[in-house]
Amino acid sequence: MQFNNRSPIYLQIAQYVQELIIGSVWIEEERIPSVRDMAMQLEVNPNTVIRTYSMLQEEGILENQRGIGYFTAKGAKSLVLKKKRNHFIKSELPNLFESMRTLEISLEEIETYFLLFKKEHNYHEVQS
Amino acid sequence: MQFNNRSPIYLQIAQYVQELIIGSVWIEEERIPSVRDMAMQLEVNPNTVIRTYSMLQEEGILENQRGIGYFTAKGAKSLVLKKKRNHFIKSELPNLFESMRTLEISLEEIETYFLLFKKEHNYHEVQS
Amino acid sequence: MQFNNRSPIYLQIAQYVQELIIGSVWIEEERIPSVRDMAMQLEVNPNTVIRTYSMLQEEGILENQRGIGYFTAKGAKSLVLKKKRNHFIKSELPNLFESMRTLEISLEEIETYFLLFKKEHNYHEVQS
Amino acid sequence: MQFNNRSPIYLQIAQYVQELIIGSVWIEEERIPSVRDMAMQLEVNPNTVIRTYSMLQEEGILENQRGIGYFTAKGAKSLVLKKKRNHFIKSELPNLFESMRTLEISLEEIETYFLLFKKEHNYHEVQS
DNA sequence: GTGGTCTAGACCACC
DNA sequence: GTGGTCTAGACCACA
Numbered sequence: 001m002q003f004n005n006r007s008p009i010y011l012q013i014a015q016y017v018q019e020l021i022i023g024s025v026w027i028e029e030e031r032i033p034s035v036r037d038m039a040m041q042l043e044v045n046p047n048t049v050i051r052t053y054s055m056l057q058e059e060g061i062l063e064n065q066r067g068i069g070y071f072t073a074k075g076a077k078s079l080v081l082k083k084k085r086n087h088f089i090k091s092e093l094p095n096l097f098e099s100m101r102t103l104e105i106s107l108e109e110i111e112t113y114f115l116l117f118k119k120e121h122n123y124h125e126v127q128s
Numbered sequence: 129m130q131f132n133n134r135s136p137i138y139l140q141i142a143q144y145v146q147e148l149i150i151g152s153v154w155i156e157e158e159r160i161p162s163v164r165d166m167a168m169q170l171e172v173n174p175n176t177v178i179r180t181y182s183m184l185q186e187e188g189i190l191e192n193q194r195g196i197g198y199f200t201a202k203g204a205k206s207l208v209l210k211k212k213r214n215h216f217i218k219s220e221l222p223n224l225f226e227s228m229r230t231l232e233i234s235l236e237e238i239e240t241y242f243l244l245f246k247k248e249h250n251y252h253e254v255q256s
Numbered sequence: 257m258q259f260n261n262r263s264p265i266y267l268q269i270a271q272y273v274q275e276l277i278i279g280s281v282w283i284e285e286e287r288i289p290s291v292r293d294m295a296m297q298l299e300v301n302p303n304t305v306i307r308t309y310s311m312l313q314e315e316g317i318l319e320n321q322r323g324i325g326y327f328t329a330k331g332a333k334s335l336v337l338k339k340k341r342n343h344f345i346k347s348e349l350p351n352l353f354e355s356m357r358t359l360e361i362s363l364e365e366i367e368t369y370f371l372l373f374k375k376e377h378n379y380h381e382v383q384s
Numbered sequence: 385m386q387f388n389n390r391s392p393i394y395l396q397i398a399q400y401v402q403e404l405i406i407g408s409v410w411i412e413e414e415r416i417p418s419v420r421d422m423a424m425q426l427e428v429n430p431n432t433v434i435r436t437y438s439m440l441q442e443e444g445i446l447e448n449q450r451g452i453g454y455f456t457a458k459g460a461k462s463l464v465l466k467k468k469r470n471h472f473i474k475s476e477l478p479n480l481f482e483s484m485r486t487l488e489i490s491l492e493e494i495e496t497y498f499l500l501f502k503k504e505h506n507y508h509e510v511q512s
Numbered sequence: 513g514t515g516g517t518c519t520a521g522a523c524c525a526c527c
Numbered sequence: 528g529t530g531g532t533c534t535a536g537a538c539c540a541c542a
Contacts, residue, residue, distance in 0.1 A: 008541060009322060022230060045323075045542045081231065088227050089241070096224055097245045099216050102150060103209065107235075107242055113217070114235055117225045136517060163530065173519050178530070194393060195429075195527030195529050264532060278486060291515060301534050306515070323514050323542030337487065344483050345497070352480055353501045355472050358406060359465065363491075363498055369473070370491055373481045392526060429527045514542075520535090527529070 001042050009044060010051040017056060018080045021072060028077060032062070032070050059083070129170050137172060141180040146208045149189065149200055156205060160190070160198050187211075257298050265300060269308040274336045277317065277328060284333060288318070288326050315339070385426055393428060394435040401440060402464045405456060412461060416446070416454050443467070 001016060003009050020026045032038075035053060039046040053070050056062040061080055063073045073079070099105070118124070129144060131137050148154045160166075163181060167174040181198050184190040189208060191201045201207070227233070246252070257272065259265050276282045288294075291309060295302040309326050312318040317336060319329045329335070355361070374380070385400060387393050404410045416422075419437060423430040437454050440446040445464055447457045457463070483489070502508070 005320065005322060010541080019230070048542055051541085084227070085231050088231060088233070092224065092227060093238070093241050094245065096220065097242060097249075099212070099220060101249075101251055103213050103216060105213075105216070107239060110221070110238075111235060113221050114225060117222065121225075121229075123229055138517080162528085164528095174530095175520090175532095176518065178532095179517090182531090192389065192530075193527090194389060195525085197529060266532080290513085292513095302515095303517095303535090304533065306517095307532090310516090320515075321542090323540085325514060340483070341487050341489075344487060344489070348480065348483060349494070349497050350501065352476065353498060353505075355468070355476060357505075357507055358403070359469050359472055361472070363495060366477070366494075367491060369477050370481060373478065377481075377485075379485055394526080432527055435526085515540090517537100517539080519537080522532100522534080524532080525530090 010048050010055070013038075013042065013044070013049065013052040014056055017052065018061070018084070021061070021076050021080050022084075024077070026072050028072050029074050030072060031068070032072060034069050138176050138179040138183070141166075141170065141172070141177065142184055145180065145184060146189070146212075149204050149208050150212075152205070154200050156200050157202050158200060159196070160200060162197050266304050266307040266311070269294075269298065269300070269305065270312055273308065273312060274317070274340075277332050277336050278340075280333070282328050284328050285330050286328060287324070288328060290325050394432050394439070397422075397426065397428070397433065397436040398440055401436065402445070402468070405445065405460050405464050406468075408461070410456050412456050413458050414456060415452070416456060418453050 003012050017026075017032075021028075026032055033041065035046050035049045038044075039049045042049070053062055053064075057064055057070070059079075060073055061076050063071045065071060100107075100110070131140050145154075145160075149156075154160055161169065163174050163177045166172075166181075167177045170177070181190055181192075185192055185198070187207075188201055189204050191199045193199060228235075228238070259268050273282075273288075277284075282288055289297065291302050291305045294300075294309075295305045298305070309318055309320075313320055313326070315335075317329055317332050319327045321327060356363075356366070387396050401410070401416075405412075410416055417425065419430050419433045422428075423433045426433070437446055437448075441448055441454070443463075444457055445460050447455045449455060484491075484494070
């Protein structure tokens with residue numbers, strides 16, 4: 001995994017972990033890699049992983065069984081989705097709209113870019 | 129002006145300055161408040177303002193006349209807009225689309241929120 | 257290291273750092289002394305060193321790994337050489353020629369001084 | 385006259401004044417424009433011109449007759465030339481050679497640029 | 513341990 | 528008056 005310098009590494013790892021949970025790569029209530037393993041795999045200081053894990057634990061996404069290791073919490077996936085959704089609605093969208101206003105960009109333009117993005121990323125909307 | 133703890137003060141001031149330029153509160157090629165005045169007004173250390181001003185000078189948004197003071201550069205407004213636009217396209221939009229993908233949110237939903245936002249903020253798109 | 261009063265200390269340090277890179281005293285992609293160490297060694301305030309380092313980082317000569325320290329960037333040496341070369345051609349040479357014109361000094365005279373300089377400084381041109 | 389931001393304005397004016405003297409635009413022992421006139425003409429603060437004049441007076445290039453104005457000193461032209469020549473030999477040339485050494489540039493290359501410069505600036509060496 | 517930000521205050525060159 | 532540099536020292540986030 002590659003890290004950038006724009007945000008703390010422990011947050012980038014948290015992001016990554018949440019993607020694993022959303023993508024069901026990490027199954028709920030199952031044990032996840034130990035701090036050491038994770039640190040080795042990510043080529044990162046163990047303290048950094050500890051920080052990520054304990055932050056996610058505070059948020060109720062991970063759980064810690066002393067002496068055994070970390071586990072994904074029950075309902076972790078939906079919790080992550082809910083938090084992300086909330087953040088999206090409450091923070092990302094307003095910022096977006098604010099930018100659109102100052103830059104005088106219409107939703108139609110956004111759509112153009114969106115189609116482009118979908119093509120480039122081979123992303124087909126799920127029919128719900 | 130109020131500062132938050134999410135980013136350095138000098139960057140928040142830079143943001144504020146650019147808004148003043150975009151909003152034509154600071155006219156192009158006109159003198160802007162001296163470092164000391166600005167520092168006093170913002171209740172901040174002069175060094176902090178210097179940092180903001182000289183950063184914006186490097187970006188070509190401000191200019192400096194020795195012993196006289198800082199001025200907004202020629203073409204500052206369009207430069208700021210261009211930079212913001214670029215950041216929007218290159219960074220904000222991809223993030224948005226990424227979130228939409230993981231959260232399975234469609235553009236139609238975005239539109240709903242957008243209409244809501246426009247109503248709440250009394251924002252009517254300019255007809256071009 | 258001794259500093260003169262003709263230019264800011266942080267620029268003189270930048271000059272010094274670039275010489276270390278050109279001279280391969282600091283190897284590419286290797287860690288360089290921490291801000292505090294450098295400050296101690298140069299008998300200078302850490303803030304001054306920070307200023308130098310972060311300036312060189314913006315120029316792409318140094319890089320920063322969060323919480324670990326500064327490193328010379330990949331390709332730093334050639335970058336520094338390129339910048340110096342550019343400055344030489346664009347700025348130093350025209351100034352030289354301008355002086356030669358007003359002082360009516362010919363290139364032949366320059367050569368005489370050059371031979372003298374090489375003798376005094378034990379400097380033999382590399383045969384390429 | 386245009387000023388750049390790389391050196392103090394009063395020095396740039398001094399440079400300009402010395403060129404006028406070398407070029408015999410200002411004749412020796414004749415009165416030169418008053419501080420006010422010069423400041424007006426250059427669109428500059430009178431204090432700045434004062435600084436230039438008094439600096440050149442200290443160097444013996446200008447002279448001041450109280451209540452009348454400034455004059456070019458007797459022998460001003462040759463004095464300026466001597467100082468320039470001295471600075472050239474003692475400072476500019478060594479710097480040039482030092483740069484040539486680190487950048488591994490030969491005198492032959494310099495000559496190429498010199499020919500180019502002469503062509504561009506319509507400059508033909510005086511046969512002495 | 514690392515760097516980054518901010519403050520208070522001094523001092524300087526310049527206009 | 529203007530900005531610019533530097534110091535000393537505090538405090539913080541991060542690895």
